[in-house]
Amino acid sequence: MLRLDKYLADCGAGTRSEVKKYLRAGRVSVNGSVCTKPETKIDPEQADVTFDGRHLRYRRFAYYMLHKPAGVITATEDTRHRTVLDLLEDVPYSNLSPVGRLDIDTEGLLLITNDGALAHDLLSPAKHVEKTYLCRLAAPATEQDAEAFAEGIVLEDGTRCRPALCEILPDGALVTITEGKYHQVKRMWAARDNEVRYLKRLSMGPLVLPDDLPAGAYRELTPEELHQLKDRDYARE
Ligand code: URA
Numbered sequence: 001m002l003r004l005d006k007y008l009a010d011c012g013a014g015t016r017s018e019v020k021k022y023l024r025a026g027r028v029s030v031n032g033s034v035c036t037k038p039e040t041k042i043d044p045e046q047a048d049v050t051f052d053g054r055h056l057r058y059r060r061f062a063y064y065m066l067h068k069p070a071g072v073i074t075a076t077e078d079t080r081h082r083t084v085l086d087l088l089e090d091v092p093y094s095n096l097s098p099v100g101r102l103d104i105d106t107e108g109l110l111l112i113t114n115d116g117a118l119a120h121d122l123l124s125p126a127k128h129v130e131k132t133y134l135c136r137l138a139a140p141a142t143e144q145d146a147e148a149f150a151e152g153i154v155l156e157d158g159t160r161c162r163p164a165l166c167e168i169l170p171d172g173a174l175v176t177i178t179e180g181k182y183h184q185v186k187r188m189w190a191a192r193d194n195e196v197r198y199l200k201r202l203s204m205g206p207l208v209l210p211d212d213l214p215a216g217a218y219r220e221l222t223p224e225e226l227h228q229l230k231d232r233d234y235a236r237e
Contacts, residue, residue, distance in 0.1 A: 001041040001042065001043055002041065002042060002043075002044050003038060003039055003040070003041060003042075004023065004028070004030065004035060004037070004038055004039070004040040004041075004042055004049075005019050005020055005023065005038035005039070007042055007044055007047075007049065007056075007058065008022070008023075008028065008049070008051065008056070010044075010058065010059065010060045011049075011051075011056045011057070011058060011059055012059070012062065012091075012093055013051050013056065019038070020038045022051065023035065023036050023037065023038050024036055027051060027052050028049065028050070028051050029049070029050045030042055030047055030048070030049050031047060031048050032048070044058040045058070061113060061114055061115040061118075062091070062093045062096065062113060062114055062115075062220070063111065063112075063113045063115065063118075063220060063221040063225075063226055063229075064088060064091065064096070064111070064112045064113070064218050064219065064220055064221070065109060065110070065111055065112075065207060065209070065213070065218060065219060065220075065221060065225075066084055066087060066088065066098075066109075066110045066111075066112055066217075066218040067107070067108065067109065067110075067209060067213045067214060067215050067216065067217050067218070068084055068087075068102050068106070068107055068108060068109075068110045068201075068215070069087075069107055069215035069216045070104070070105050070106070070107050070215075071104065071105075072084055072086070072087060072104070073104050074098045074100075074101040074102050074103075074104075074110065075098075076096075076097055076098075081104070084098050084110060084112065085098075085112070087216060087218065088112065088218055093114055095114045096112050096113060096114050097112065097113070097114070097116075097119065098110055098111070098112050099111040099112065099113060099118075099119040099122050099123060099204075100122070100123055100180055100204075101180075102201060103183065103186075103199070105199070106199045106200065106201065107198075107199070107200040107201075107215055108133070108134075108199075108200040108201030108202060108209055109201045109202065109203060109204055109207060109208070109209040110201070111204060111207060111221075111229075112218070118229065118230065122204070122205060122229075123180065125179060125180075128162070128178035128179065129178065129204065129205045130176050130177070130178055130203070130204075130205060131176065131177055131178075131180070131201060131203065131204050131205075132174055132175070132176045132201070132202045132203045133174070133175050133176075133177075133185050133199055133200065133201050133202065134169075134172065134174060134198075134199070134200040134202055135172045135173045135174070135175055135185060135189065135196050135198070135199055136171060136172040136196070136197045136198035136199075137172050137173065137189060137194050137195065137196060137197060138194055138195040138196075138197055139193075139194050139195075140168075141166065141168045141169070141172065141173035141194070142168070143168070145166055145168075145173070145192050145194070146166040146167070146168060146173075148166075148192060149163070149164045149165065149166035149175065149188065150163050150164070150165070150166070151163060152164075153188045153191050153192070154191060155181075155187045155188070155190075155191050156187065156190060156191055159181065161177070161179065161181065161184065161188060162177070162178055162179050164176060164177045164178070164188070172198075174202070175188070185199060186199065205228075205229060206225070206228035206229060206231075207221070207225060207228075207229060
């Protein structure tokens with residue numbers, strides 16, 4: 001059983017304090033009768049709840065993929081810069097967070113959710129979730145770079161990275177890493193005496209940035225994507 005105000009907030013009707021106002025205003029009905037009490041206990045699977053006459057479907061968590069553009073920071077709030085959450089307009093959830101972090105100048109796939117357990121799993125160092133980045137570089141990538149990535153790059157501060165895949169492209173490289181150290185890809189290339197000029201995350205675990213999602217745009221994960229994400233088998237332990 002769940003409090004009605006929590007149920008409404010979970011469904012995305014508003015924040016806990018907003019939904020209390022909606023309840024007081026008589027905008028919510030439970031099983032056909034107007035209900036004004038936030039503390040009313042309901043069974044989320046059984047109750048027929050309407051808000052302004054619309055039937056709600058109980059949904060505890062929300063999952064969005066954002067094509068992060070350069071120039072916004074991966075944070076929930078900031079006094080100076082726009083954040084990735086500022087880009088999620090028309091999203092009714094107030095408790096969303098980005099899963100992991102992309103630098104201000106990095107573009108690409110960013111998962112944003114209020115499912116803390118899933119976020120924790122995806123970021124867990126033990127899970128080795130694969131992330132693939134498109135890198136444009138100051139100097140061409142070489143076979144020696146690919147070999148060094150496969151062996152495990154030692155960063156300039158002495159930190160050894162796990163073996164990574166480096167696929168050479170005519171104008172850069174695709175790098176797949178299974179960890180998430182601070183500025184990792186840029187520091188890996190710095191350790192190879194090269195410099196990242198442009199960085200874009202193309203995938204994270206089973207999630208792939210779709211071609212038709214332009215920079216700055218976002219959408220909810222499809223049921224199929226969510227299913228794949230929750231299927232832990234994709235993460236090599
Ligand atoms: N590695 C980096 O150096 N920067 C990012 O934003 C992501 C991975």
